[in-house]
Amino acid sequence: MKTITGVSQEIHCESCASSIRRALSKQNGIAEVIVDVPARTVTVSYDEAVISLDAVAAQLDAAGFAVRWLGQ
Numbered sequence: 001m002k003t004i005t006g007v008s009q010e011i012h013c014e015s016c017a018s019s020i021r022r023a024l025s026k027q028n029g030i031a032e033v034i035v036d037v038p039a040r041t042v043t044v045s046y047d048e049a050v051i052s053l054d055a056v057a058a059q060l061d062a063a064g065f066a067v068r069w070l071g072q
Contacts, residue, residue, distance in 0.1 A: 006067035
């Protein structure tokens with residue numbers, strides 16, 4: 001299991017956070033999604049054997065949230 005945090009300037013409110021959680025929670029391999037609205041961050045715990053970070057980013061992009069991963 002890997003955990004990574006990213007920043008998205010498109011996160012503005014709890015509705016945005018809900019959209020992110022919905023978009024990622026339906027994906028196999030995603031264990032946890034934490035969205036911090038004031039910090040505009042999303043933290044994702046995922047199983048690298050099941051889903052890649054690129055696939056996580058693609059799901060976020062499709063939901064309208066471009067993410068810049070921290071520590072990459």
